[in-house]
Amino acid sequence: TQLLEQSPQFLSIQEGENLTVYCNSSSVFSSLQWYRQEPGEGPVLLVTVVTGGEVKKLKRLTFQFGDARKDSSLHITAAQPGDTGLYLCAGAAGATNKLIFGTGTLLAVQP
Amino acid sequence: GAVVSQHPSRVICKSGTSVKIECRSLDFQATTMFWYRQFPKQSLMLMATSNEGSKATYEQGVEKDKFLINHASLTLSTLTVTSAHPEDSSFYICSVNQGPGQGSYGYTFGSGTRLTVV
Secondary structure (H helix, E strand, C coil): CCCCEEECCEEEEECCCCEEEEEECCCCCCCEEEEEECCCCCCEEEEEECCCCCEEEECCEEEEECCCCCEEEEEECCCCHHHCEEEEEEEEECCCCEEEECCCEEEEEEC | CCCEEEECCEEEECCCCCEEEEEEECCCCCCEEEEEEECCCCCEEEEEEEECCCCCEECCCCCCCCEEEEEEECCEEEEEECCCCHHHCEEEEEEEECCHHHCCCCEEECCCEEEEEC
């Protein structure tokens, strides 16, 4: 069974602070994605990383894929209350590319 | 990406009854769809892969007789929760994968169905 462990599980910070969320697995994934989910809605894709060592930036968000394609990180600079939500990493697995989600990180940014 | 419509968005049912949830791919012919379950403040857990024209593939620990999946056409998959009990109360979400050719690796999610069994 492929598992994706995220840390931390919960994070409450003040507006303007920086944070990093980690996603780790013992398995290799062909691609890894990061999603953000609001309560009562489906997850929304933030980024897909494919190449080991890849770094992608999306405004204040920086995503990194580990060299061995087993882990990833999400760094948010100068967090804002609008960043509040559940952050999920997910890896594609199997012949059908089914998406396996990480354990999730619940972020709360206080104004 | 694909447009995925999920219905209903909320449903309340009595214990012992069955509930059907629909997932439609509006602009993409999906040979596979995925069903997830999510408990409050937790991650999404893959329940099963729905295969058009054949049996669904269930993840370990998911009761196939409890969660009936039908994928009769390339645009519609249904999940029926049979003889629902309060512990089945959860947020159910479907997903369609358009494949790597779509740039973003093409996973689109429905808006989810909040099931409450009373």
